[in-house]
Amino acid sequence: MPPRRTVAMGSDSDDSDEFIMRCLSCExxxxxxxxGTCKECYQEANEAEEELRLEIRELNAKLSFLALPSPLLNPSTADLVLLPADEPSAAPVPAHKNILSPPWVLRSESTARREQSVTRSPVFKAMLENDMTESRSGTIKISDVSYDTLRAFVDYLYTAEAHLDNQMACNLLALGEKYQVEHLKTYCEKYLIAKMNWDKAIANYAFAYQYNCKELLHTALAVILENMDCLTQNEYYAELVDSHPHLVVEIYETYLVRQPNTAGAFNAQGLCRWN
Amino acid sequence: MPPRRTVAMGSDSDDSDEFIMRCLSCExxxxxxxxGTCKECYQEANEAEEELRLEIRELNAKLSFLALPSPLLNPSTADLVLLPADEPSAAPVPAHKNILSPPWVLRSESTARREQSVTRSPVFKAMLENDMTESRSGTIKISDVSYDTLRAFVDYLYTAEAHLDNQMACNLLALGEKYQVEHLKTYCEKYLIAKMNWDKAIANYAFAYQYNCKELLHTALAVILENMDCLTQNEYYAELVDSHPHLVVEIYETYLVRQPNTAGAFNAQGLCRWN
Known part of the structure; x- marks a missing residue:
């Protein structure tokens, strides 16, 4: 639509003399x-968005093609089982050596880069490729894990998907750290960040420190700093003081370094470690 | 930047009285x-684009996690070999039953939908899950295929990637059709469409018809119709008349139905089958 010009009567050079246009997007x-933008840029942006959506559709189709079903759906071809060491009566979780530790040989620099992307777990890889007990027996015992978590963990290695709640996200992230499954760690960390609130902030802060999750740690700390007036009332505060007093100290230091009246002194002492 | 108003001297209600704005995108x-758009829509579009790019990064990370390396890189865990039946001296191509025919059992409607996405090849699945010769011997012989094509085909089932040229795209598409690997068919079809030109149009048209590739067929036909004046000079024309005369008839019928002076008569006879 061409622009309309509204001219206030009797004031032909007045400020009320203005053009009205119709936005091609919201109308x-x-x-x-x-x-905002000229017409050409609007059209280019529309085309670019359409290309991005097409790329997403193609990537999703590729993912559907590459994802494998859970080995639990039919364990007959499994050549490996995983057992929760602390639940001796639990059923074994079936798996395949070639999925947990994909085969490869180093051939060139490009293959070396590829190795990084295809090694789902360097820990399983070391277990299964070297002549270790796990490789010979076809059994991997995993401690400090429930059957449900172990099952979800193995499923993730086939599908890159998991049904998460807060507890499962923490459990899987811990396994991701132990077995160096970086993609799973990031997946769980994102979930915990998305669900972050004041009730969970202190527990998540300690957890993020323990499992080396930088993004989660920063998000938790930001929520804590927004709620300093009720920090000591949080149900996890006393626990944190007992278990990780240095983390509590970090909270106070970071808080104070951000206060205009104390920041200079703290910065001068180089006390702020998180920022 | 606020809009500037340019007022032509002595013509205060003239058309040259206009506002000049600066595009926030191209500046x-x-x-x-x-x-084009208002400022708010521009900002929203920017945010939407950023979200789409983030989604693409996440999908690519997931793909890197799920893609498996070619089984040729280390054949020691293979439980299956594929052989090009027409090249008895060629090396076997190693593979894994659980990749070519992922295990699953039907459990629910949602599992049924999932089956569709995870069955890389319903043909391999039938071969390997039922008690057929291939399953018992661990050997699948494939006719009408070279070692290089077979190797690329197996690689694709692990990585969803292939290095294509025109010939390899045709070879792999044919194998995709034979073994019902729909994702590979689409992948090759897109390549052939992207590389389409007049020299290839007739050959691609016949190929698309033979392998039931609707998009490729329409693209090839469109290129042919744009070049009707030199159709009979195309090096593949005589060959097409010999091998698929009905396809040549289709070209002429479609051409004529689009001509203003003959369209009415052709439509009345219901001759146009492609549109």
Whole structure:
């Protein structure tokens, strides 16, 4: 739509003399002060967005092609079982050596880069490729894990998906750290960040420190700093003081370094470690 | 930047009385006639694009996690070999039953949907799950295929990637059709469409018909129809007349139905089958 010009009567050079245009996207009228882009850029942005959506559809189709079903759906071809060491009566979780530790040989620099992307777990790889007990027996015992978590962990190695709640995200992240499954760690960390609130902030802060999750740690700390007035009332506060007093000290130091009246002194002492 | 108003001297209600704005995207000046979107929509579009790019990064990370290396890199864990039946001296191509025919059992409607996405090849699945010769011997012989194509085909089942040229795209598409690997068929079809030109149009048209590739067929036909004046000079024309005369008839019928002076008569006879 061409722009309309509204001219106030009797004031032909007045400020009320303005052009009204219609936005090609929201189809609402706007004036020059609210102008965004020219028509050409709008059309280019539309085409770029359509290309990105097409790329996403193609990537999703590729993922559907590459994802494997859980080995629990039919364990007959499994050549490996995983056992929760602390639940001797639990059923074994079936798996395949070639999925947990994909085969490869180093051939060139490009293959070396590829290795990084295809090694789902360097720990399983070392267990299964070298002549270790696990490789010979076809059994991997995993301690400090429930059957449900172990099953979800193995499923993730086939599907890159997991049904998470807060507890499962923490359990799987811990396994991801232990077996160096970086993709799973990131997946769980994102879930915990998305579900972060004041009730969970202190527990997540300690957890993030323990499992070396930088993004989660920063998010938890930000929530804590927004709630300093009720920090000591949080149900996990006393526990944190007992278990990780240095983390509590970090909270106070970071808080104070951000206060205008104390920041200079703290910075001068180089006390702020997190920022 | 706020809009500037340019007023032509002595013509205060003239058409040259116009507002000039600066596009927030390309940073060029534009006037009201070239206005695209309001500022709010521009900002929203920017955020939406950033989210799409983030989604693409996450999907690519997931793909890197799920892609498996070629089984040729280390054949020691293979429980299956594929042989090009027409090249008895060629080396066998190693593979894994659980990759070519992922295990699953039907459990629910949602599992049924999942089956569709995880069955890389329903043909291999039938061969390997039922008690057929291939399953018992661990050997699948494939006719009408070279070692290089077979190797690329197996690699694709692990990585969802292939190094294509025109010939390899045709060879792999044919194997995709034979073994019902739909994702590979689409992958090759897209390549052939992207590389389409007049020299390839007739050969691609016949190929697309033979392997039931609708998009490729339409693209090839469109290129042919744009070049009707030199159709009979194309090096593949005579060959097509010999091998698929009905396809040549289709070309002429489609061409004529699009001509204003003959369209009515052809449509009345219901002759157009492609549109």
């Amino acid at each position: 609402e009228d706007y004036d020059g002060d609210d102008a | 060029e000046d534009y006037d009201g006639d070239d206005a």
